[in-house]
Amino acid sequence: MTSAKIGKLAFQILITTVAVMGIVIGLLNCLPDFATYDSDTSLSEQSELARPSFWSQNRIFWINCLRQDFGASRVNTNYSVGEIIRRDSSVSISLFLLSMTISIIGGGFLGLFSAVRMGTRTEALISYAGLFISTLPTFLIVPLLIYFFSIRWNLLPSALWEGAKAMVLPTIALSVRPIFFLTRIFRDQLIKTSRSEFVLTAYAKGLRPASIWMVHILPNSLRIFVTASGNLFGQIVSSLFLVELLFALPGLGSLFVKSLMQRDYPLFLGVVLVFTLTLQIGHRLAEIINSFISREDKIDQEFVR
Amino acid sequence: MIILKRISILWLGSIVLGSILIHLGSLNISELVDAKNIFSLPGGAHWLGTDSMGRDLFFRILKGSGTSLLVAASSILISTILALVYGSVSGWFGGRVDWVLMVILDVWMSLPSSVLAIVIAMLLVRERDSLILVSVVIGLTHWGRLARIVRSEVEALRNREFVVATKIIGASNLQIMRSHLVPHLLAVVETFVIYQFPNYILAESFLSFVGLGVQPPNTSWGILIQDGWRSLQVFPHVVLAPALFLSITILSLKLLFLNAEKLSQ
Numbered sequence: 001m002t003s004a005k006i007g008k009l010a011f012q013i014l015i016t017t018v019a020v021m022g023i024v025i026g027l028l029n030c031l032p033d034f035a036t037y038d039s040d041t042s043l044s045e046q047s048e049l050a051r052p053s054f055w056s057q058n059r060i061f062w063i064n065c066l067r068q069d070f071g072a073s074r075v076n077t078n079y080s081v082g083e084i085i086r087r088d089s090s091v092s093i094s095l096f097l098l099s100m101t102i103s104i105i106g107g108g109f110l111g112l113f114s115a116v117r118m119g120t121r122t123e124a125l126i127s128y129a130g131l132f133i134s135t136l137p138t139f140l141i142v143p144l145l146i147y148f149f150s151i152r153w154n155l156l157p158s159a160l161w162e163g164a165k166a167m168v169l170p171t172i173a174l175s176v177r178p179i180f181f182l183t184r185i186f187r188d189q190l191i192k193t194s195r196s197e198f199v200l201t202a203y204a205k206g207l208r209p210a211s212i213w214m215v216h217i218l219p220n221s222l223r224i225f226v227t228a229s230g231n232l233f234g235q236i237v238s239s240l241f242l243v244e245l246l247f248a249l250p251g252l253g254s255l256f257v258k259s260l261m262q263r264d265y266p267l268f269l270g271v272v273l274v275f276t277l278t279l280q281i282g283h284r285l286a287e288i289i290n291s292f293i294s295r296e297d298k299i300d301q302e303f304v305r
Numbered sequence: 306m307i308i309l310k311r312i313s314i315l316w317l318g319s320i321v322l323g324s325i326l327i328h329l330g331s332l333n334i335s336e337l338v339d340a341k342n343i344f345s346l347p348g349g350a351h352w353l354g355t356d357s358m359g360r361d362l363f364f365r366i367l368k369g370s371g372t373s374l375l376v377a378a379s380s381i382l383i384s385t386i387l388a389l390v391y392g393s394v395s396g397w398f399g400g401r402v403d404w405v406l407m408v409i410l411d412v413w414m415s416l417p418s419s420v421l422a423i424v425i426a427m428l429l430v431r432e433r434d435s436l437i438l439v440s441v442v443i444g445l446t447h448w449g450r451l452a453r454i455v456r457s458e459v460e461a462l463r464n465r466e467f468v469v470a471t472k473i474i475g476a477s478n479l480q481i482m483r484s485h486l487v488p489h490l491l492a493v494v495e496t497f498v499i500y501q502f503p504n505y506i507l508a509e510s511f512l513s514f515v516g517l518g519v520q521p522p523n524t525s526w527g528i529l530i531q532d533g534w535r536s537l538q539v540f541p542h543v544v545l546a547p548a549l550f551l552s553i554t555i556l557s558l559k560l561l562f563l564n565a566e567k568l569s570q
Binding site: 016019020023024027028030031131132134135136137139140143144146147151234235237238239241242246256257260261272275276279280283 | 411412413415416417418419420423424425427428503507510511514515527530533534537538541544548551552553555556559
């Protein structure tokens, strides 16, 4: 990974973020009471008649961004947007990281397991479970979890973010679908790789199956797994705010919906910026990790030649 | 496997038939209020019980499934048309046009679809009861993947001999697109529609659940689940019944088009 490549990735992230914010600001301009935060003019001056043009709205937004000043929330006027986002992001970040780790570990393990044990009853069970889970959207998983775990059996709290016990249900709700998504993709790729010719050669040489799986099949299937995990970023983020709303967690996701419903535009734009940057970085992260993996591929190919 | 497919065909057929009958019926059974039997449990006069206003849940669900399937079908139509036009223009003309269009598409797709759907729905749908607007929102947020597939397909077709030959004869771009590209693209579109239809149903019920899709006097699976969510603690059947219908429908759609080897597609 050269510095030029990192620079190129950073440039891509920047361009996409600017474009996304442009789209969002453009869309919000359809609303009658939309106004961006501007430290030089008061809100009353930005009335319908004197609304600044689309370009100057964008310019003002990015200048404020560089100043790290998003203004005060329009609803909670005592707090600045930066303060609110900083306060609420800790819940979202920990929930996100928890479910990301669990889905990557769980998906990787289940995928590997069902590829190695292909054709057995356990593998069929995992596949059917995946099929069943894929028919349940997140907004159905949450009521089911709450009904069984906190109402019926009274095991876990059904809302708020207090103590380790409260983290269990939201994390499960977020990671159940990703786990089986990853399992399916990883399993298919592993099976595909295990049928290729160099694996047959390795078997013919008399290597042990365990070492063939660890040395030949697994590393050659990792690229797809990493790319799929990168796609998971978007999936988890888009179910994140639903899960936060339903479990009444004070996080960025519920902030996103609430700020839009309350027409709190400075706050909303700040949250959208955070989301966009996170997603962009997530996608590129998968690309960067893949470039490391594929470099090893290239070395292998040169060696073969 | 065959028996599973037959069961799913039976299920889908009866759902469609039931919702058509409910919509055709002159007496609006799904709106009848039985005020003495609020939240009655399944069984007896009401097969699946009643909801918070004492309306029969079974008929409500049947009516809602019609709306859900209709919205999903029209939104998949919208995104297919959009993706076909966008993808074939991008793939056919190539070069700078292709680059610009693909960058725009990348930006559009880098927003998570449900976030995008919420923003657009806030602007278009809020407090306006229009199934067409809901379909437009879902169609607008889900067309990107098909557009990419169509683009790469058209790009591959562009330099094939029969297309070049047609060009040499002097056919216009539009003629070539109509007579050669579209028939080739139909197969791609068909697989997309088959495999993505469940996701469109889920998108509709998600939007309705958040309150930005189908609006309350009208009903759909999302609305019914949202309605039951409030009384989950005491009367879980109001959530479970529409949830069961939604899950079984999606399961049978997936089973119907499942290849035996690709079990969990």
